[in-house]
Amino acid sequence: MKKRTADILEIIRSHILSDSFKERHKISDQWFTRERVFTFHIVFALTLNLLRRSLQIEIYDFLGKMDLSLASKQAFCSARQKISSGAYVEINTVLIIEFYKNNDVKLFLGFRILIIDGSTLALPEEPLIREKFGTCSNGKVKDLIPMARISTVFDPLNTLTLDAIIAPYCSSERDMAIEHLKKIRTFNSGTRDLFIFDRGYPSIALFFFVKTNNQELLIRTSLEFLPMFARQKIKNGEYDFVIELRAQKLKGEARTRFKKLLPNVPITSKMSIRVLVIELENGNKEYLITTLIDSNEFPHAIFGKIYNIRWGIEEGYKFIKINAEIENFSTKTILGIEQEFHGTVVMSNVRALLANEAQEEFEQEKIKPYKYEHKINRNISLGILKNDFVKVLFNKEENIDDFCQRAKCLMKKNTIPVRKGRKFPRKRKAVRRHHMTIRRNL
Secondary structure, eight states, X not given: OOOOHHHHHHHHHHHHHSXXXXXXXXXXXXXXXXXXXXXXXXXXXXXXXXXXXXXXXXXXXXXXXXXXXXXXXXXXXXXXXXXXXXXXXXXXXXXXXXXXXXXXXXXXXXXXXXXXXEEEEEOOOOHHHHHHHOEEOOSSOSSOEEEEEXXXXXXXXXXXXXXXXXXXXXXXXXXXXHHHHHHHHHTXXXXXXXEEEOTTOOOHHHHHHHHHTTOEEEEEEOGGGSOXXXXXHHHTTOOXXXXXXXXXXXXXXXXXXXXXXOTTSOTTOXXXXXXXXXXXXXXXXXXXXXXXXXXXXSOGGGHHHHHHTTHHHHHHHHIIIXXXXXXXXXXXXXXXXXXXXXXXXXXXXXXXXXXXXXXXXXXXXXSSOOSSEEEEOHHHHHHHHTTHHHHHHTOTTSOHHHHHHHHHHHHHTSEEEEOTTOOOXXXXXXXOOOOOTTOOOO
């Protein structure tokens, strides 16, 4: 049975407006005890509302929509420091759990496809931010700029971000991946999960951890990561074979890490993995490793297609960076950055739920076939949520069903053609920074 987006949003609204949610996420018991314009829920809603323009204009616009008295940005900036960023993480977790629970979700070969990958975020210039997150060159300017390391778990078939982490630039993507795997395990939907990783992640500890938790993985690797005998097999023309991994071969730091990560797994443990060589259209070869050993159930021919699904997370990062302007922060505080990062993830997921539903209705309602496949415009669908979504979410008198119908109606009027088969060379550009010259006293 297909669970409606409106039903999920009703659950989220009840969760947010509960007294327990407020008590869990206000940083001190003494805060939000008196009636002010910026109550806990108003501050939470405003921070969730994708603050990308001048902050004072955003505040005036939002408070006017909510029929509240106008207030200053200084008052808002003070109030937002009283709410933990965990509030936004919790709401995203509720959304994800409700979506996958007793719902008709998109799978591939019976698997929920989950991609884990990392990226970076350029941050506002501020001494405390530099100290917390570290710095890096963006490839264009010589000066080092504040930069964060981020990592997400993305479901490309349902276009949802299940979990997101923001950490100092020097953080290990492998360690962040382990944290994702631990969390995803706590709200498994009952489906089989297949995690896809890119070349930066291969490690024996990761393979054992995934298999110990009854998860499956497909990971791209370099030829150098494979043992010598496996490379020889490839050289001899073998493109699909099974090898054995032995934890006992680990040495030094890798051995210590394995014991810490898997204290209940003997260092003498072994496991079988499958090595696949995929020939690309340009003549290059791609080397994949998977825990899907059965070649009858999972023939060699399907793995190129499975791994190509990984590109969905690149589109996901492109969306939150370009369309959602996640690097265009309205704050220069560490807590504010964490709030806006996780708040953007929530809004992107809400947009995805509504857009997916609108897409299905669009396909059913179209009278004649188009020359090209048409999809909901992602940028416009996100803009449709501005102000109206949080107004509905924080006001029990507003009808969520009506809001969802209005939003989907607008989305269905704004579609774009998808011309399949087009290819363009990948261009690597330097990070484009959002200027904060007009944002003061944050």
